[in-house]
Amino acid sequence: MIYLDHAATTPVKPEVLEAMLPYFTEHYGNPSSIYKVAQRNKKAIDDARAVVAGHLGAQPNEIFFTSGGTEADNWAIKGMAEALKEKGNHIITTNIEHHAVLHPCQYLEKNGFEVTYLEVDPDGLVSAEQVEAAIRPETILITIMYANNEIGTIMPIAEIGAVAKKHGIVFHTDAVQAVGHLPIDVHAQNIDLLSLSGHKFYGPKGTGALYVRRGLKLPPLLHGGGQERNRRAGTENVPGIVGLAKALDLACQDMEAKNAKIKALRDYLIDGIKARIPYCRLNGHREKRLPNNVNFSFEFIEGESLLLLLDMEGIAASSGSACTSGSLDPSHVLLALGLPHEQAHGSVRFTLGENNTREEMDVVLAKLPAFVERLRSMSPLYEEFVRQNS
Amino acid sequence: MIYLDHAATTPVKPEVLEAMLPYFTEHYGNPSSIYKVAQRNKKAIDDARAVVAGHLGAQPNEIFFTSGGTEADNWAIKGMAEALKEKGNHIITTNIEHHAVLHPCQYLEKNGFEVTYLEVDPDGLVSAEQVEAAIRPETILITIMYANNEIGTIMPIAEIGAVAKKHGIVFHTDAVQAVGHLPIDVHAQNIDLLSLSGHKFYGPKGTGALYVRRGLKLPPLLHGGGQERNRRAGTENVPGIVGLAKALDLACQDMEAKNAKIKALRDYLIDGIKARIPYCRLNGHREKRLPNNVNFSFEFIEGESLLLLLDMEGIAASSGSACTSGSLDPSHVLLALGLPHEQAHGSVRFTLGENNTREEMDVVLAKLPAFVERLRSMSPLYEEFVRQNS
Amino acid sequence: MYSQKVMECFMNPKNVGEIENADGVGTVGNAKCGDIMKIYLQIEDNIIRDAKFKTFGCGAAIATSAMLTEMVKGKTIDEAMKITNKAVAEALDGLPPVKMHCSCLAEEALRAALWDYAQKNGLTIDGLTPPDNIHEEEHTADSGEN
Numbered sequence A, B: 001m002i003y004l005d006h007a008a009t010t011p012v013k014p015e016v017l018e019a020m021l022p023y024f025t026e027h028y029g030n031p032s033s034i035y036k037v038a039q040r041n042k043k044a045i046d047d048a049r050a051v052v053a054g055h056l057g058a059q060p061n062e063i064f065f066t067s068g069g070t071e072a073d074n075w076a077i078k079g080m081a082e083a084l085k086e087k088g089n090h091i092i093t094t095n096i097e098h099h100a101v102l103h104p105c106q107y108l109e110k111n112g113f114e115v116t117y118l119e120v121d122p123d124g125l126v127s128a129e130q131v132e133a134a135i136r137p138e139t140i141l142i143t144i145m146y147a148n149n150e151i152g153t154i155m156p157i158a159e160i161g162a163v164a165k166k167h168g169i170v171f172h173t174d175a176v177q178a179v180g181h182l183p184i185d186v187h188a189q190n191i192d193l194l195s196l197s198g199h200k201f202y203g204p205k206g207t208g209a210l211y212v213r214r215g216l217k218l219p220p221l222l223h224g225g226g227q228e229r230n231r232r233a234g235t236e237n238v239p240g241i242v243g244l245a246k247a248l249d250l251a252c253q254d255m256e257a258k259n260a261k262i263k264a265l266r267d268y269l270i271d272g273i274k275a276r277i278p279y280c281r282l283n284g285h286r287e288k289r290l291p292n293n294v295n296f297s298f299e300f301i302e303g304e305s306l307l308l309l310l311d312m313e314g315i316a317a318s319s320g321s322a323c324t325s326g327s328l329d330p331s332h333v334l335l336a337l338g339l340p341h342e343q344a345h346g347s348v349r350f351t352l353g354e355n356n357t358r359e360e361m362d363v364v365l366a367k368l369p370a371f372v373e374r375l376r377s378m379s380p381l382y383e384e385f386v387r388q389n390s
Numbered sequence C: 001m002y003s004q005k006v007m008e009c010f011m012n013p014k015n016v017g018e019i020e021n022a023d024g025v026g027t028v029g030n031a032k033c034g035d036i037m038k039i040y041l042q043i044e045d046n047i048i049r050d051a052k053f054k055t056f057g058c059g060a061a062i063a064t065s066a067m068l069t070e071m072v073k074g075k076t077i078d079e080a081m082k083i084t085n086k087a088v089a090e091a092l093d094g095l096p097p098v099k100m101h102c103s104c105l106a107e108e109a110l111r112a113a114l115w116d117y118a119q120k121n122g123l124t125i126d127g128l129t130p131p132d133n134i135h136e137e138e139h140t141a142d143s144g145e146n
């Protein structure tokens, strides 16, 4: 199999699994317990917290473990809204956020909040100026993703952070696609809250974290026991937390060199597709782009059928985000770029990982043109286009 | 080590870990993806859902996986409150619930809801009559735990379910301590919502589920992608879900025989302690009690110091619930039983597991009296007591 | 997610293409997903001699187009009118629930082509109503529950 869907999820690295294993069957004590054997687990969590903090430029007591990126996003957004509702009821975000941000925002809209969904430009970017222009006296939260999961566009986070700071507004970023892939420094970038998810950087599914700047009063989303210093209740997922930290540590090792390699493959794929397939469009910013993201719309054809053909040849790719692949709607991200309905439907995302090779890209480049051609030959839209242009 | 804290958490069984392993490194695809390799993971989740449903007498589409018991409790309680807030604002619970129920209730109290905390009797029981007497026209939810985590008392769930049904009120039970340990049938017992947690029955930490009776409109707690049929967003923790189901399946095999064995050990320990140590009190109901729970108050001494002595000898026990062991407050459960402050502080819980042996009980029975004696000899309360009674 | 039969029909679809001077042509679009299906019929003596399709759509849409065109060949118009989307889906060993509408698209495209034939020849076909014109229909992005 040629796996090109690393933005959907990644395999757990063997070293990560190895680090986790002892905590399932051997060091299984509840970290909150007072006896010695459980204290080891408490230490494992503390160590993991320090590792995660280190890679974000944060302090350990600013890191709270969650069950994933979705929980972190929900917690940050609904929690800050609750905490600051006396101060104001306005939130600023973009129209290409992940649903784990958009849906909490829509939920808040039903509960007395107002949300500005900034419109991105055709490359998927918002500017710090747009953000600043949207600020009102009652604005309490800015939540803008670090990098988009579908098109890979990287937002000007430091600039937005500076604007947020200037106006004294809390700034959250969904960095699920960025953590472990791009260098991050929450202090230099003026980030107040940051969500991450373990399975996007070769860690286990069902793990995540929220960085919460010290001093920020964020009420819990999950109420209960006193875990995570009374902020996030529930028996700690010790193996998961250990795995997340190990994975992040590995991901941040030689990040620059790994990224250079992946970027080269990415560009090879992008250029190869452009050279071989007419009527296609690269979605997302050409430069300000995740090193592993390739997203194309192929005119006149529909994405799912192309994915099926690729799948038959052992190539795993995706259209839009994984968690909406059951849905029939075209991607809200691609529509936000201004793509017409049919083109938004005809997009395919290849997201590369550390182990992909140039040979694999060659296989894709060898197969893809014929698949696109085949589907176009079946397409009434292509028929019409050819008729009109002949 | 003699591990006697199975109510806090259990080790993952080797068979459970084995079932999980392929899903970390090999079958890692995102279950929502359309390509074949990911479909296998979707199937693994569907199978797990069917297994869990089967052991509760539920339908697969009534099971929703969560990150643990805490999330399930929060979701059930806050979700139903949100869904039914137009209908009423009154909730009935007990004063010995786990914090994962109590704290969401207190949160709701701050947001316009009224909560009746039924007082349990000295054995930790509430009756269906008490529940019925507390019902008001505006009552929208009854949430009463299946079995208490500290004292092991088993509530009359079927009777409470019948009352709830008669009055058309939604009934949630926190069955975290019961699932995998007691037979459950949500339909026969008229349970509308039920929380469970994987790590309490030899499954992995960070996994849980909420049973939601078909037709019940429960809005999401975590908003985002379309996972779990749009009810619980977030990339599915595939290995965790597989592990939870495998563990539950194993736990329910020969449940009766296993329980008979554990119960015999439990009673051996209870009787042994009673026979050897004066001025002690068994907390919780003598008969309506989890097969694995032993909870004693030893007068004149404090629990933590006794736990430390036990720990020195390699015996892992707990006082109160694990997740509050950082707290200095006496157990709210023991106070609810009517114990004076000092006795509530002086309680120790032993919770047995499938692998504990009679020899281990003998070790505890051999050591414990001397430890209690030693601490009593240091205790000014004991000194006073002896003076008054001599 | 798809049956083997669906995948077969998708991978090696029969009847892809156009019929020159077709006796009936029907194009329908699915407001639900934006997919488009076009069916060409060659009809002689009340019998469908040939059927071809072009489809912009998902795997299920392509498979149902191929299956439907295969099913109608050799049938009288009345017989063709009796083909339902369910029959097409069954012939494919079923479709996932979210994909049932793709088979509706096939049924509608067939009826649109028959309507076109009837219009051109001044006929009335029992039970046939004019197709919805897709170009007048708004693409209402059915927001589902996602």
Ligand SMILES: Cc1ncc(COP(=O)(O)O)c(C=O)c1O
Binding pocket: A007, A067, A068, A069, A070, A071, A073, A098, A100, A145, A147, A148, A149, A174, A176, A177, A197, A198, A199, A206, A208, A323, B233, B234, B235, B236
């Ligand atoms: C940008 C972004 N945010 C949030 C999430 C949600 O993360 P998770 O599925 O781990 O909860 C994802 C991935 O699914 C994502 O790509």
Ligand SMILES: Cc1ncc(COP(=O)(O)O)c(C=O)c1O
Binding pocket: A233, A234, A235, A236, B007, B067, B068, B069, B070, B071, B073, B098, B100, B145, B147, B148, B149, B174, B176, B177, B197, B198, B199, B206, B208, B323
């Ligand atoms: C009765 C009860 N409810 C809820 C919970 C919370 O479960 P978890 O810690 O898995 O979230 C526990 C255990 O911690 C419990 O014993």
Ligand code: FES
Binding pocket: B328
């Ligand atoms: S004297 Fe130690 S907890 Fe109070």
Ligand code: FES
Binding pocket: A328, C030, C032, C033, C034, C035, C057, C058, C059, C060, C061, C099, C101, C102, C105
């Ligand atoms: S025709 Fe719409 S998804 Fe298949």
